[in-house]
Amino acid sequence: MFLTLDQVNLQYTHKGGAVAAVQNASLRLGRGEIGVLIGPSGCGKTSLLRAIAGLERLHSGSIHLGGEALAVASQNVHRPPEDRRVGLVFQDFALFPHLSVADNVAFGLRHLPPAPRQARVDEMLALVGLEHAHKRMPHQLSGGQQQRVALARALAPAPALLLLDEPFSSLDVDLRESLSQDLRAILKASHTTALFVTHDQAEAFAIGDRVGVMQSGHLEQWDEPYTVYHRPATRFVARFIGHGVFLPGHLEGEHGAQVRTALGLLDNAQDCPVPSAYPDGRCEVLLRADDVVHDDDAPVQACIEHKVFRGAEFLYTLRLQDGTRLVATVPSHHNHHVGEWIGIRTQVDHVVTFATPA
């Protein structure tokens, strides 16, 4: 693996005491892959990036990049930031205001003779779609264009790893969406290995080959985006990513091929654990909003308690006769009103169960 973090712990000293910002975080990222860290405010995403960049010392654990040790706490190895071949892009574009676009991009290339330096600047500006902006000053550019220049500047010295900390957070939603697609294309075209921090789930899924979900300093899951959504490793990940509810269930069948729920049997022999996995086979099943399908012919009826229009679909909050609450995404041409009873059934491809909370 190209980037390897093993059991990384990071602490800050605050008012004389230790604050654990990252706890036992381990992850692996292949060369040319894009990893994304997502999680609520204060969960440790930025701290982990800062540790990889060399701006923070590890309390314990290790970080290796391309087979080289960047930090190994037990051996007191801590390479300084400038010796790590790691590039950084932050939220506040941080361009030099008095330098032209071309000079900003050339900033990390001062070791090159003029001709190859110029060629690299041209190449980087073309990569980010700003080939005609060489002479412009940062204040003459839009926020999105400034962030592209910041990206070109970070990529110019060909860092072994690029770290991006919420680079689009000060931009408006439409621009964020198109920039996140462009960013992925740019990173792939330049074969750059990158780790990206965001609050935004759609952005994480659009950009990442791997997504890591953090909570309170812990990296709760590090997986492909599809797996994080469909097979969340913990309740926190299930709740943080996507919409869904935890429905009481009872595992049945000798080999645990079925879960009985208020919505009927969910059976997927491949996914269901054996009944002995939980006391008396009792568990909770994650039911995503897209696992619940509106069907007029379905025997189970649910009352619409609340609805949110999301353009192509509604997100309905539903209540079953026995009081169980569910959420369902329904195409928006099915515009039912609050209080109406509609037929629903489940369509679950991945049965995900958790222990019932004590």
Ligand SMILES: Nc1ncnc2c1ncn2[C@@H]1O[C@H](COP(=O)(O)OP(=O)(O)OP(=O)(O)O)[C@@H](O)[C@H]1O
């Ligand atoms: N310099 C510092 N001194 C003391 N505590 C700090 C320091 N920097 C961060 N922390 C604490 O470490 C924890 C992790 O902070 P961090 O900035 O890494 O989180 P984050 O996930 O990036 O948050 P956000 O999404 O809000 O940027 C928080 O509890 C924070 O208060």
